[in-house]
Amino acid sequence: MASVPIAHGLLLAGVLFVLGLVGILVRRNIIFILMSIEIMLNAAGLAFVVAGARWGQPDGQVMFLFILTMAAAEVSVGLALVLQLYHRFKTLDADAISTLRG
Amino acid sequence: MFELLWLIPAWPFVGFLVLGLIGPRLSRTKIAAIGVGSVGLSALLAILIGLRFLGSPPLGYAYSQTLWTWMRVGEFAPEMALYLDALSLVMVLVVTFVGFLIHLYSTEFMIDEEGYSRFFAYMNLFVGSMLILVLADNLLFLYLGWEGVGLCSYLLIGFWYKDPANGRAARKAFIVTRVGDTAMAIGLFLLFHTLGTLEIQELMHRASQRWSAGSTLAVAAAALLLGGAVGKSAQLPLQTWLPDAMAGPTPVSALIHAATMVTAGVYLIARTQVLFTLAPVVQSAVAIIGAVTLLLAGFSALTQWDIKRVLAYSTISQIGYMFLALGVGAWSAAIFHFMTHAFFKALLFLGAGVVILGLHHEHNLFQMGGLRKQLPLTFWTFLIASGSLAALPLVTAGFYSKDLILEYAWSSEIGSPWLWAAGVLGALITSVYTFRMVFLTFFGPPKAHVRRAPGGRMQIPLVILAILSLGSGFVELPPTLGPLTLFSDFLHTALPATTARQAPWRTELALQMIAGAVSLGGVYLAYLLFLRNPRYVEDLVRTPWGRALHRFWFVGWGFDGVYDRLIVRPYIQIAQRNQRDFIDLIYEGIARIHKGFHRALSRTQTGQLRWYATGIAAGAAITIALAVFL
Amino acid sequence: MNTVFYISAGVAIVSTFLVITRRNAVHALLYLIVSLLSVALIFFALGAPFIAALEVIIYAGAIMVLFVFVIMMLNLGPQAVEQESRWLSPGIWVGPTILALILIIELLYTLTLEGNQRVGISNIEPKQVGIVLFGPYLLGVELASMVLLAGLVGAYHLGHRDQTKRSRGL
Numbered sequence: 001m002a003s004v005p006i007a008h009g010l011l012l013a014g015v016l017f018v019l020g021l022v023g024i025l026v027r028r029n030i031i032f033i034l035m036s037i038e039i040m041l042n043a044a045g046l047a048f049v050v051a052g053a054r055w056g057q058p059d060g061q062v063m064f065l066f067i068l069t070m071a072a073a074e075v076s077v078g079l080a081l082v083l084q085l086y087h088r089f090k091t092l093d094a095d096a097i098s099t100l101r102g
Numbered sequence: 103m104f105e106l107l108w109l110i111p112a113w114p115f116v117g118f119l120v121l122g123l124i125g126p127r128l129s130r131t132k133i134a135a136i137g138v139g140s141v142g143l144s145a146l147l148a149i150l151i152g153l154r155f156l157g158s159p160p161l162g163y164a165y166s167q168t169l170w171t172w173m174r175v176g177e178f179a180p181e182m183a184l185y186l187d188a189l190s191l192v193m194v195l196v197v198t199f200v201g202f203l204i205h206l207y208s209t210e211f212m213i214d215e216e217g218y219s220r221f222f223a224y225m226n227l228f229v230g231s232m233l234i235l236v237l238a239d240n241l242l243f244l245y246l247g248w249e250g251v252g253l254c255s256y257l258l259i260g261f262w263y264k265d266p267a268n269g270r271a272a273r274k275a276f277i278v279t280r281v282g283d284t285a286m287a288i289g290l291f292l293l294f295h296t297l298g299t300l301e302i303q304e305l306m307h308r309a310s311q312r313w314s315a316g317s318t319l320a321v322a323a324a325a326l327l328l329g330g331a332v333g334k335s336a337q338l339p340l341q342t343w344l345p346d347a348m349a350g351p352t353p354v355s356a357l358i359h360a361a362t363m364v365t366a367g368v369y370l371i372a373r374t375q376v377l378f379t380l381a382p383v384v385q386s387a388v389a390i391i392g393a394v395t396l397l398l399a400g401f402s403a404l405t406q407w408d409i410k411r412v413l414a415y416s417t418i419s420q421i422g423y424m425f426l427a428l429g430v431g432a433w434s435a436a437i438f439h440f441m442t443h444a445f446f447k448a449l450l451f452l453g454a455g456v457v458i459l460g461l462h463h464e465h466n467l468f469q470m471g472g473l474r475k476q477l478p479l480t481f482w483t484f485l486i487a488s489g490s491l492a493a494l495p496l497v498t499a500g501f502y503s504k505d506l507i508l509e510y511a512w513s514s515e516i517g518s519p520w521l522w523a524a525g526v527l528g529a530l531i532t533s534v535y536t537f538r539m540v541f542l543t544f545f546g547p548p549k550a551h552v553r554r555a556p557g558g559r560m561q562i563p564l565v566i567l568a569i570l571s572l573g574s575g576f577v578e579l580p581p582t583l584g585p586l587t588l589f590s591d592f593l594h595t596a597l598p599a600t601t602a603r604q605a606p607w608r609t610e611l612a613l614q615m616i617a618g619a620v621s622l623g624g625v626y627l628a629y630l631l632f633l634r635n636p637r638y639v640e641d642l643v644r645t646p647w648g649r650a651l652h653r654f655w656f657v658g659w660g661f662d663g664v665y666d667r668l669i670v671r672p673y674i675q676i677a678q679r680n681q682r683d684f685i686d687l688i689y690e691g692i693a694r695i696h697k698g699f700h701r702a703l704s705r706t707q708t709g710q711l712r713w714y715a716t717g718i719a720a721g722a723a724i725t726i727a728l729a730v731f732l
Numbered sequence: 733m734n735t736v737f738y739i740s741a742g743v744a745i746v747s748t749f750l751v752i753t754r755r756n757a758v759h760a761l762l763y764l765i766v767s768l769l770s771v772a773l774i775f776f777a778l779g780a781p782f783i784a785a786l787e788v789i790i791y792a793g794a795i796m797v798l799f800v801f802v803i804m805m806l807n808l809g810p811q812a813v814e815q816e817s818r819w820l821s822p823g824i825w826v827g828p829t830i831l832a833l834i835l836i837i838e839l840l841y842t843l844t845l846e847g848n849q850r851v852g853i854s855n856i857e858p859k860q861v862g863i864v865l866f867g868p869y870l871l872g873v874e875l876a877s878m879v880l881l882a883g884l885v886g887a888y889h890l891g892h893r894d895q896t897k898r899s900r901g902l
Contacts, residue, residue: 003850004737007843009778012741014839016748016771018832023752024715025828028819029812031757031803033711035764039748042791046771053778056854058861061783062869065861068790069876073883075795079802080890086806087893098709716827723834730838 009050016043030085030092034078041071103154104165107184110147110194111237113140114230118223125219134209137222141205141229145198152195155186156592163187163595164303166239180300183239188596192437193236193369196444200361201229203563207452208353210559211459215351221261225357228254232362236369241290241300244370248286248334251363252279258358259350271349278343282333286370289326292319306376315380324381327374328388331367335421337395342661344418345402348410352455355410360417360451361444368424368440372433372597379431379598385516389429393524396422398659400531404538405656408465409454412539415658416491417447419528423507426525430517432510433597434590439503442574446490446500449567453484456560457543460552467539472548479561481544483568488540490571492533492625495618499575504529508617509580509610513602522613526620533624534631541633582611737777744770755816757803761796768792782858 020043023036045064052060082092089097117140125133155165168183186194205225212221231250238244260272294300296319297308313320331337336344347359358364371378371388378385396419403415420443427436458465460477474481490500508529512522556564579586590599631639642648654660706717747767754760768791775784865873 003853004734004778006849007846008737008741010843011839012744012774014836015745016767018835019745019748019752021719021835022825022828022832025712025719025831026820026824027752028712029757029816031799031806032752032760035760035799036752038764038791038795039751039767042768042771046774049775049778049780049783053780053853053856054849056856058856058864061780061856061861062864062872064780064783065786065865066872066876068786070879072790072795073879075798076883076887077890079798080887082802083805083891092806092808092812094711097711101707101709716831719828719831719835723831723838726835726838730842 006050006054009053010047013043013047013050016040016046028094030082030094033094034075034082037078038071038075041067103151104160104186105167106147107151107165107167107186107237108169110144110151110198111184111230111233113144113147114226114233116140117226118230121219121223121226125223128219130213130218133219133222137219137226138202138205138209140226141198141202144229144233145202148191148194148198151186152191155191159595160186168239172242177298178294180240180242182243183301184237185239185302186237188593189369189372189437190236190596192441192593194233196441197229197232197236197362200444200448200567201225201232201357203566204353204357204361204448204452207356207455207560207563208351210557211353211455212351217261221258221351224254224257224261225353228258228358228363232366235366239301239303241293241302241305241374244302244373245286245290248283248330248366251358251366252276252283252334255279255347255358255363258354259347261350261354268349271343271346275343275347278340279333282330282340285326285333286330289323289330292323292326296323302373306374309380310376313380316382317380320377320380321384324374324377324384325387327370327377328384328391331370332391333367334370335364335367335425336418337367337422337425338391338398339661341395341399341418342658342665345411345414345658348408348414352410352451352458355414356448356451356455359414360447364417364421365424365440365444368421368428368436371425371428372437375428375433375597378428382516385429385431387429388425389511389516389521392422392425392427392429393521393528394422395419396426396528397524397531400528400535401655402658403535404531405652407467409457409467409470409539409543410451410465412467412535413447413450413454416450416532416535419532420447420491423504423525423528426511426521427507430510430514430521430600432507432514432600434593434600435503435506435510437593437597438578438589439507442490442499442503442571445567445574446487446498446571449483449487449564449571450491452560452564452567453480453487456480456556456564460554460556461550462553464550467542469549470543471546471550472544473552474544476548476552477544477555480556480564483564484544485540486568487571488536492536493529493617493621494625495621497572499571499573501618501621502575502578502580505580505614505617506578509613510600510602512613513605513610515601515603517602526617529617530620530624530627533621534628537625537628538632541628545633580610580614582607582614733777737774740770740773740777743767744774753820755813755820757808757812758800761799761803765792765796768796779853779855781855782861 017040020036020039023039024033027033027036045067048060048063048067050060052058052063085097086092117136120136121128121133128136164185164187166183166185168181170182172180172182205222208221208225212218215221228251231247231254233247235244235247235251238247256272256276259275260269262268290300293305297305297312299305299308309320309323333340344359344364348355350359378388399415399418399422403412403419406412406415420439424436424439424443427433427439456477457470457473457480460473461470464470486498490498492498493501493504495501504525508522508525511517511525512519577586578589643652657663744767747763747770750763751760751767754763768787772784772787772792775781775787
């Protein structure tokens, strides 16, 4: 198997995470925001697996499994909410849905 | 039997609670039953306990009952405890018995008033607090009763609250006594701080051990307690509130401002007499205050036209006698005079109440006249009480108590002939103004017609008090009449005996004859000036000197004016200048800063999803930076 | 194997960057799928074949497909693309990029503090993962199934469109 320095693996996970973060902050379309969230979750899971591989234990993979499960549930609920949102506001603009202002 | 001691103050408090909570829903009969019954039960129990005390007295002639510990803060653990000895027994008997009679009287006197239950609730609260005051074991518990009676005095003076003048009178009474109360509180702090306890007997013991006579601490403590006593008992310089307190209903004046509350100061000084003996300069001050006040008030009483104000100044004057007695060390004499004064002064007020009510709320002496035919019973009881007040020789109780005071003023080791002279002059004036009042009210041509005669409930207390005004003096006869010292012997189990120079028998007789002659002479003088030839006085008052003197005595020697100019007006001016309270600005400023922050933070809640996400990301960046780089 | 890792890493980064800059939603989704597949390859290279398979099957195979379905249901049309190009002005990239750079720098700094161990030496078989799942992580598995149940019920209820005209959304 490969023997990559752990720093590189974690750096990759960090870069992917940061890209997802930028995606959330920049895009106005809700679908894109959800996609960026998926990118971030994936990157976090990557970090876990890298860590698990460093110790040679399956725990990292187990964590990724849980993250995956959570992402699946979150996506289904999130997309259902997006559908409702589109039905009510007739737009997918995140900036337009700001009725919870203080 | 003594274990039931706590019921004596408890009954009136129960009465107060019941009347306070459900009073307005009860009928007048029930209210009267509860109000009078609670005090009546206390009186009955007091009599039974008194009989037991006399028959088989407890060890050391003192009984102590601890109810519970009030609080425990470090070493300070005052208890709610009652202490019964000869002094407090006398006070309890007088308070409950006279209180019961006055309550009975007021069931008929106040029958037409609204607020009937409120009246009896306050009266019951007052009796309860007064009993706490006299039965208290420690000075803190006494202070509780002290404050309680002050509160009830305020509530009852301002009973007819719809008239703002009554409210003003009530406030004046409260504020002036407050000055005294503050001095007393500081005295209590001083005593606790230096002696470590407030329990009275223990306090006296420690004070006599640790403080030498005339030491600064003793003088300070005694002077502060004297300040409190002076306020509550309406002596110089805090006597201005009592004449205005006559704005309250007449039974209130009878109970609170004649018989009981105003004597609380006398009780306090008698209770803590060790402190006063340890501070001779303060004790002399007590005597001098008493002497000056009795003269001052006497002259003022000569000029009043309101019958209740005459009696108010008379009360101030008589309490001056009690202070005089305390000041020369005649402790039992002061309590003796308190007892007889309670009887005849209450009777005078109740009788005045009959007259006032009968003439439909007429207070002016010069609008009354010739009432002795229309109100015969009232006339005779009023006459008896007036005689007692004027100390008519041999038959009245007042004679014996006043004579005892005058005797000790002359012969006590710390007495002086000047004090005796002041007392005798005061007795002359007392006689004159008392019988001026009698003659103007009951003799002469009738100027008004009695519309309402008193019923049984008002007449029975008059009769009982009249009997007591005559008979209660016979427990203590001076040596010239065959010495009988029942009362002072009883009190000497609680108070020290007066050290007096033994004057020769003839000097004493001479002094007594002078006093007796003075009081009779005063009656005759009053007859001449106010009944036989009133023109003479009227002409005298019309001269410029006469008018000035009359005016001066009428306004109580100008004390009200001085206080008003010196204290009240500057205070009001300062308050008016501070209307936009500068201290309030601090709090307003704090509130405004808060509002500013609130507005600023509100603007961060835009409702925009990406704004929130940016916030989270920026926060994460900063927190990680702090964690990593610091 | 090392080269596989580095090449896949490059592909992942590039395709992720492309995801967040596309104007067409379906294009972005397809690039996302590419990114996920390359991450699966990375997993395989690091000795986690089980997870690599799961990544492809579940993440790329189910979750992304769900995204595609929803986008198709929304039926957006070409004006959505124009809307996106209006929203994506170059100015708005500045702030988030700075934030991202700060985070990357912090990460780099933290990584320099660590030692330089090597990863991916051994292969961790699915059987090992299974034993751990049924052992210490049993409770976690149960909880994960609860989450899925909640997601299922929630998604059904939220996505349900009331056929009558009284529909008030939720």
